Amino acid sequence: MDLVIRGGTVVGESGPYRADIGIRDGRIAAIYSPGNAVEARATIDANGKLVLPGVIDVHVHMEIPFCGTVSSDDFASGSKAAAFGGVTTMIDFAIQAPGETLAEAVAKRKEVAAAKSAIDFGLHCGITDWSPATRGGMREVVEAGIPSFKVFMIYKQEGWMADDGVMFECFEEAASLGATVCVHAENPYLIDVFTERALASGRTDAVQHALSRPNFSESEAVQRAVYLAAMSGAKVYIVHMSASDSARVVEEWLACGYPVLAETCPQYLVLDNRAFEGPDGHLYATCPPIRFEEDCEYLWGAVAGGSIQVVSTDHCSFTRAQKDAWGGDFRKIPFGLPGVETLLPILMTHGVGEGRLPLERLVEVLCANPARIFGLYPEKGTLSVGSDADIVVIDPKRKKQITPGSLHMNCDYSPYEGDTLTGFPDITMQRGRVIVEDGKFLGAAGEGRFLERKPAGGDESG
Amino acid sequence: MDLVIRGGTVVGESGPYRADIGIRDGRIAAIYSPGNAVEARATIDANGKLVLPGVIDVHVHMEIPFCGTVSSDDFASGSKAAAFGGVTTMIDFAIQAPGETLAEAVAKRKEVAAAKSAIDFGLHCGITDWSPATRGGMREVVEAGIPSFKVFMIYKQEGWMADDGVMFECFEEAASLGATVCVHAENPYLIDVFTERALASGRTDAVQHALSRPNFSESEAVQRAVYLAAMSGAKVYIVHMSASDSARVVEEWLACGYPVLAETCPQYLVLDNRAFEGPDGHLYATCPPIRFEEDCEYLWGAVAGGSIQVVSTDHCSFTRAQKDAWGGDFRKIPFGLPGVETLLPILMTHGVGEGRLPLERLVEVLCANPARIFGLYPEKGTLSVGSDADIVVIDPKRKKQITPGSLHMNCDYSPYEGDTLTGFPDITMQRGRVIVEDGKFLGAAGEGRFLERKPAGGDESG
Amino acid sequence: MDLVIRGGTVVGESGPYRADIGIRDGRIAAIYSPGNAVEARATIDANGKLVLPGVIDVHVHMEIPFCGTVSSDDFASGSKAAAFGGVTTMIDFAIQAPGETLAEAVAKRKEVAAAKSAIDFGLHCGITDWSPATRGGMREVVEAGIPSFKVFMIYKQEGWMADDGVMFECFEEAASLGATVCVHAENPYLIDVFTERALASGRTDAVQHALSRPNFSESEAVQRAVYLAAMSGAKVYIVHMSASDSARVVEEWLACGYPVLAETCPQYLVLDNRAFEGPDGHLYATCPPIRFEEDCEYLWGAVAGGSIQVVSTDHCSFTRAQKDAWGGDFRKIPFGLPGVETLLPILMTHGVGEGRLPLERLVEVLCANPARIFGLYPEKGTLSVGSDADIVVIDPKRKKQITPGSLHMNCDYSPYEGDTLTGFPDITMQRGRVIVEDGKFLGAAGEGRFLERKPAGGDESG
């Protein structure tokens, strides 16, 4: 053995148990009943610690041009911060530019990410310029290890929006390829109505960002996306679901037997409309918006109960300076929040710590389900023999308060400032190498590998 | 008494019963147990006959500019044919032209109709050019006796289409006015996909009209319209529902307690895709399209069971010459079918005669429900004392085969040619005046009155 | 004409309208638009009054041996009181004694009732002694004009209880005869549990009567009865439904398309557990028990919304002396309440007057639905030409406070004492004869006719 982690409490998918873990050649070579591990060249003492699979954040946007600027974390800073937060795999987006083939978009993005990422990464392919040629190019993308696409039901002006016909055709093609389609579900026509209404009443302050996107502007879009997916037989995955009404729509489809997949994000679980109060309110604008306390509670229930299968971050950092460019007009705020580093601690603290989620459900929604849904299982997402040794060791008693300087993302604020969190890892390991230990970064930009994913089969919902 | 109808079987809303009907000053002045009627200046012997309320066709398009031509029945020919078919009230549409106020649109259409219509008529107001001014104009329209609006979810190129935001705002305003919104529910983006697909495979024949508008291109739109209506609290009325899947959507909403209103038309009940075969296939193109036998059967069940509350015609005649302008390209067929004259006979023959509907349900879907939903009850739609004496007398044993020359619409074909129907009236009476008797027209263009309708209250579903 | 009622507001099934009513030979001979009535030998001026069909109380128990005594109203006093309350038809029960044939039971009861009843009456046949012979006798009962049976899921000791097998067989036979089965749905085993529990804690006071019969002791039985009915295809009618949970069960079956019929009674709509407080608490014991305010509200909603189709009384009077025999032990209270005289006023006052029911819904649940469901329509239950002239004239402005001496039932208390009610009729008429006028009884015992009813067809739910 190259390395043994001794004495920890391993969080498996069926619950926590005491075990030692042996690692050889970057993979888990053995799991031992405590005390049964052989000698190894190196040992980590995990007594009193939790040992989890590395977290998979399936929804991040590093250095993305958006809202007239570029998100402030590049793949280097973002992936380093991810490692500090226990994230060992991330999936970013290669979004097609006008006139570009999907393969070109993928190639470019892959090159940028591969040069800088300190952790393993995959890509989804964002479709924006639909044509027979684009449709024809989807197979090549899947065969290149990218069996998941994304369509946007909004962003008309940005040129990203797919109308219902495009979305349906994309579903059809994905179904034939066994691929999954991620959908940003919001109804732009409804948002326009409420935006105009805010302007007509002379209001442009930050909370208008949320008020101009009422719950049903999301839930209607979720209903429509799933209806069209059902007609095509496609696997549909609703990204960053934020409204209780949307979760209810998903639950009705699940009750009817249609296997809809859905994710939410920490910002929709622990923040609410009160965030928009005060001079920093505009820092909280993201899309879809942070909503109300009752939405948070409903979403926690859906995460616990299984109708939401994944929690990711939609990480898209902007600095205060970038955000401040809004000039008092909510329509001009760059939408997005930093989050990849705080994903695991927030779910440990407010989910597990407050009794909303058992530890094994946390592992399901952060590790196993993302891996299964996006074709990485069992290499990633589980602590099983043969799996990659992507491992996080946590001291459940250690707490850390979020302050401006305490995080590693390239962002000079956090939406969670002042919160005291457990769950920041003592050790983060990728393929057997320790990349974070005791607050020190031991990895390096460019060491992350591009993950060729395979189309997922059957029913992966958890 | 001015007139007594003696010895007939009166079809009330609770079922048929024997009674005499006395008429004075254009209204029903008395209903007598058989033999109890007083003497009157005139008598109609209805022994062995059925006596029904005059039919209300709430969906007709006379002389409408559409698809590059004008529908072939004007208000004179159309209303005369209506009377031959037992229809004594029709509701046509005043559709806003670009830049026009709703009030202007209504005034123009009312003038044209009033000059020519031989039967009483109302108008719905079609909204196409949304703006704060248009919204503001809705109240005036309602106060002028037009408490029902129409929005189109398709017809982008024609400039009629309402996007989801417009539709929602229109629902909101209608809800505040107690008005009903009629919705043409089809998804144009999905239709575009299937239209392109037909063209790409070199098919432009008539059946492509139907195949390019699959069931879910309608049912998705129905779902969306009702969702947005439910968010606004509006009364929503789905016009000309043609697909079984749409009826299922409506039934789910009704099961949840939301009072959706829906109509279908005879062409969706008795015709199916086989109509498109042969050289006359293009004559059958209407919108939404005629579908499949299983849709017909499902819709009959929905009409009988109560989830569809109204049967109307969507009467929109084009002559063979007009239809023939298609030149072999399904996209160029003027969409529409003649039907106002055959509505009652088709429901009598294929509904009542074939055991699908009891007589009292026929009266509900053709008379009472249309009157209740559109604010004409109890003046119209029922044989009650005080109601207008709009009455139809039918010999249930008399049959008539449909041939090119047998009908009175300005249209040189019928989709029902060759069919043998019962239910053409012996007598049609409006406000106590006989306007059709034994195949002779005794009415006159311009004698029909414009009906000022009132917003309907409560739950009118039947 | 023998008689004309002029100037009243007639409450038809579709709503109130102004009309005159002409009566000849005991039937409605004509309905006139106001002012159109011919001269008649007699005239009733109904200006400013409501004119309703006579009420049909389908659930009464006159002079029934029960709980060790005999209910205090005989057919004479009970039917006279009924007339004072606007009830012109009642259906009582011929309950089989051990060893008796159904025909014998019916013959006996019919004789007693016919001798004394001042109003028209029918009978349901209560089955208590199941055997092949009893089953075989059901046809004869139906053919004798009694197409409705009753089974009891409780009353083991009384020898009335039908176990699930008997109930199922009774459903089967009724289904083959087109008959309806009325079910008293309570689960005796559950009631035993809670009765023992009360005793074990030393409580025998009146409220224990209610607490020992929790909601689910009724709703479970409703669920079971309907399940078995559905298996047999029988028409099932749940009598005196008292619990919100039971209404929910019925609503679930209706939503699935199974046409369950259900009734409730005024005591479940306007009284609640507070009635058991004080020294007179035991006077309120009836079975099933009066429940909680939230049950009342739910049941009002079900009556208004259509899932409960009938309101009857379960009239079963006992005098204070009879009730007082309980001696402080809730198990010994004779169960039952007087009610036939106050049915219509309570629904007028607390239903129509407080905005819970429109007038036409009151007519449905008190007149039209009872008539349709139990095979009396259209002779009874509606004001239509040809119908029996069973008519009630009400002054909607006249109020009357309930006091010990203000009612005509043979009972020295009323559960509604102190309440001020509208809706007591000025005139009650049966088959054209005035039997109550201005507080004077003009009828006579024995003038009521036995009504031979016919099996109801189709769907009678309202």
Place this chain on the structure above:
Amino acid sequence: MDLVIRGGTVVGESGPYRADIGIRDGRIAAIYSPGNAVEARATIDANGKLVLPGVIDVHVHMEIPFCGTVSSDDFASGSKAAAFGGVTTMIDFAIQAPGETLAEAVAKRKEVAAAKSAIDFGLHCGITDWSPATRGGMREVVEAGIPSFKVFMIYKQEGWMADDGVMFECFEEAASLGATVCVHAENPYLIDVFTERALASGRTDAVQHALSRPNFSESEAVQRAVYLAAMSGAKVYIVHMSASDSARVVEEWLACGYPVLAETCPQYLVLDNRAFEGPDGHLYATCPPIRFEEDCEYLWGAVAGGSIQVVSTDHCSFTRAQKDAWGGDFRKIPFGLPGVETLLPILMTHGVGEGRLPLERLVEVLCANPARIFGLYPEKGTLSVGSDADIVVIDPKRKKQITPGSLHMNCDYSPYEGDTLTGFPDITMQRGRVIVEDGKFLGAAGEGRFLERKPAGGDESG
């Protein structure tokens, strides 16, 4: 290490994977990536083999007095046969005799079983004589390691039947103790009806056994049991569910969010009414009965889809001689079938082999779910480090035809005679000791341990 199993395909709950397993002191001490296992004192070569957790049969009846005889397998023969079939844990029933305390019943049964069982075992406690003392005794039973009770909704004559009141009180008490209640759900009153009907028509042949217990005689009871459980908050587990209608009832409750647990048995999955044909038909009588092909198909779907969480056997052997005592009267057949030895092979062959179940779902329904639901997890039911080394090694290519002499149960016939099955283990191991190898029994009566189980927590459904 004491022992290493090398090179096998281990079936974990998330799917099969290649691994070696190391065993020390009767437990799994390590799981290794293939080739990483250390040397051990003994090695099993599992190349090309499947390695599964030992099966847990939670429903067996050894040497039970029933139907006037005693079931033919005692704990010795039954447990030995179990081992041949890969079952390493069984749960039998301590059924209270009249007048006996629950603790006495448990003590007696435990003594008999402990003396003879060759495999580990637990007990459920069958309640038949309800009283405050019995209720009071439930806590002691739970504390003695028996957190599961059983009630019978049938077996009146046998004195076992719990009426609805008893069942409800038992649910209540179990809920307060965190215990699970197993319910035999059939409605005896309905069965009596159909039994009488068979006799009345002179039919006593074997198939009458099935025909006298129609689907709804089970599904009604399931509905009722779950309703009462829901009212009490109890964990309810429906044993040996046999009818498609019952599964539908369970599915409706699950859709509403109530966590009903349900099991079925192989006889309901692979046998149908054709079994009753021929002279041996009576051998197939068990209770509830084998049903129809469509029930089998529906149940397979429920097992695969998750609404049935466990497959057990209801093993209750009778020899041909015992069965032949029926004398042509279906009412006298001893009800029960041998099955503990064939459970795993039947699910391997007809479930996994025919594509109905993935291997991991087989492990869930035979191992993990039984362990979780009945408080044995993770000691039993999973191949995890620290778990008991109860392990089965199977050669998936080896087939065996069932013949009279091929099985080890004390029963001279098998319902599956002639069937060719895969899935009989090469090796069965209990706590690290091989007890069956290559068709030889290496265990011994009395070596099985009594398992003190703990109340299960949370939601264990799979």
